[in-house]
Amino acid sequence: MLAAMTERTLTMTGALDPRGGWEAKRCPIAKALTVVGTRSAFVLLREAFYGTTRFDDFAERAALSEAVTAARLRELTEAGLLDRRPYRQSGQRTRYEYQLTEMGADLFPALAALFQWGDRWLAPAGVELRHHDCGGAVHAELRCADGHQVAVSDLDLAMKTADKHHR
Amino acid sequence: MLAAMTERTLTMTGALDPRGGWEAKRCPIAKALTVVGTRSAFVLLREAFYGTTRFDDFAERAALSEAVTAARLRELTEAGLLDRRPYRQSGQRTRYEYQLTEMGADLFPALAALFQWGDRWLAPAGVELRHHDCGGAVHAELRCADGHQVAVSDLDLAMKTADKHHR
Numbered sequence: 343m344l345a346a347m348t349e350r351t352l353t354m355t356g357a358l359d360p361r362g363g364w365e366a367k368r369c370p371i372a373k374a375l376t377v378v379g380t381r382s383a384f385v386l387l388r389e390a391f392y393g394t395t396r397f398d399d400f401a402e403r404a405a406l407s408e409a410v411t412a413a414r415l416r417e418l419t420e421a422g423l424l425d426r427r428p429y430r431q432s433g434q435r436t437r438y439e440y441q442l443t444e445m446g447a448d449l450f451p452a453l454a455a456l457f458q459w460g461d462r463w464l465a466p467a468g469v470e471l472r473h474h475d476c477g478g479a480v481h482a483e484l485r486c487a488d489g490h491q492v493a494v495s496d497l498d499l500a501m502k503t504a505d506k507h508h509r
Numbered sequence: 510m511l512a513a514m515t516e517r518t519l520t521m522t523g524a525l526d527p528r529g530g531w532e533a534k535r536c537p538i539a540k541a542l543t544v545v546g547t548r549s550a551f552v553l554l555r556e557a558f559y560g561t562t563r564f565d566d567f568a569e570r571a572a573l574s575e576a577v578t579a580a581r582l583r584e585l586t587e588a589g590l591l592d593r594r595p596y597r598q599s600g601q602r603t604r605y606e607y608q609l610t611e612m613g614a615d616l617f618p619a620l621a622a623l624f625q626w627g628d629r630w631l632a633p634a635g636v637e638l639r640h641h642d643c644g645g646a647v648h649a650e651l652r653c654a655d656g657h658q659v660a661v662s663d664l665d666l667a668m669k670t671a672d673k674h675h676r
Contacts, residue, residue, distance in 0.1 A: 350614040351560040353641065370627030370634045371555050371620055372548065377631065378623075381539065381546040388538050391661065393518040422630070445630050447517040450661045451649045452622035453538055459619060460537030463589070463612050464544065467537045471651075472665045474520065478653030480664060482618045484638075485652075486645030494558065494617045497647060498639045 352497035377421045378449065382406050382414050387446065388453055390424065395439040415440055423449065455482035519664035544588045545616065549573050549581050554613065555620060557591065562606040582607055590616065622649035 378384060385404045394400055401411040418424045423446030430436045454471060458481050461467050471480040484492045545551060552571045561567055568578040585591045590613030597603045621638060625648050628634050638647040651659045 350609040350611075351558055352638070354559060355639075368632075368634050368636070369552070369555065370625075370631065371623045372552055372627075373631045373634075374623040374627030375548040375551050379548040379551075381542040384542050384546075385536070385539055388536065391518055392521060392666070442517040444517075447661060448630065449622075449626050451651060452619055452626060454651055455616075455619035455622050455649065456538045456541040458537075459616050460539075460541030463615065464537065464540045465535075466669075467535050467540075468669050469535075469666055470669045471519070472667050473653035473655070473657055473659045474663045474665050476653060476655050476657060478655040478657065480651050480653045480659050482622065482649055483652055484618060484621055484647050485650055486640035486643060486647045488640070488643050488645040490640055490643060490645065492640045492647050494614060496641045498641050499559070499636055500639050502633075502635050502637045 349495045352494055352499055355498045355500045374452075377417075377423070380414070382410050383418060384453065384456070386411065386414050386418065387423065387442075387449060390440065390442050390446065391450060391453065395441055397438070397440075400440070418446070422446075451482050454480070458482060516662045519661055519666055522665045522667045541619075544584075544590070547581070549577050550585060551620065551623070553578065553581050553585065554590065554609075554616060557607065557609045557613065558617060558620065562608055564605070564607075567607070585613070589613075618649050621647070625649060 378387065382404070385406070386400055389400055389403050392403075394403055397411065397415070400406075400415065401408050404411065406414070415424065415426075419426045419440065422443060424440045425443050426438050426440055428436050429439055457467075457471065461470075472478065473480055484494075484497075486492050545554065549571070552573070553567055556567055556570050559570075561570055564575075564578065564582065567573075567582065568575050571578065573581070582591065582593075586593045586607065589610060591607045592610050593605050593607055595603050596606050624634075624638065628637075639645065640647055651661075651664075653659050
């Protein structure tokens with residue numbers, strides 16, 4: 343039983359061992375989820391990655407109510423993940439479109455990881471992410487600075503230091 | 510403006526182009542979030558990856574109420590991400606511990622991606638994930654079956670086929 347558990351957990355090192363040394367309130371996962379902690383936020387971001395920019399398209403394609411869409415787009419804009427820009431078509435009033443900022447675009451690995459997990463464990467979607475240049479199926483994975491692919495059981499959670507491995 | 514947008518979106522191909530060809534209800538991201546769509550679910554999974562197994566530890570270390578902890582652990586167990594096993598210490602009543610299943614463990618890349626995003630964009634946590642063997646800092650990234658590192662702008666979303674690239 344211990345062996346099975348060890349394979350699926352990481353190791354906390356140094357000042358973080360025992361686990362009590364880790365203050366949960368500092369956890370960047372929890373902080374990230376205060377910004378994108380809802381299904382609707384993730385689904386709207388997915389649409390932004392698919393190229394959706396306009397309010398009506400977001401609401402329709404994410405299958406969300408206008409009220410929820412408006413609230414989430416406002417939150418994501420205020421948090422810095424989306425950039426809201428005015429545009430006007432001839433003869434119409436000014437409207438706004440939403441585009442991913444660098445901060446928003448940097449969240450894509452998390453969405454890709456959820457995509458592959460949902461596809462593998464819940465319901466095959468019949469679609470896949472592919473590398474445009476070579477056609478190879480794309481997946482999210484963990485790599486270290488030296489280029490090794492890393493399993494959860496090969497991970498340490500450690501206090502950050504200024505050594506050469508620090509990205 | 511178009512160029513900036515293009516850099517941060519992927520390309521929908523074949524039957525998925527135009528975007529209307531994609532039925533949002535089939536999206537595996539949305540399906541994944543019906544299972545792990547709450548901040549508390551992610552935080553409890555984080556604790557499981559840190560090696561937490563017992564109810565009281567989950568509640569305390571995730572800073573969640575007992576009611577929320579109980580509801581989430583039950584949902585995650587029923588969904589198949591955690592395995593609930595009885596244990597008994599001498600002289601005490603039977604209790605239960607929770608361990609990640611293969612399905613649960615497979616979600617780690619998503620948590621690692623949220624970890625690095627929160628650390629980069631919201632608040633540096635002062636901790637990092639490291640490769641146990643070489644000490645290199647670990648990050649989540651996108652790779653194709655041929656081993657190329659892939660940016661969002663190099664991605665196609667395509668109908669799955671049975672070609673050689675299908676993982």
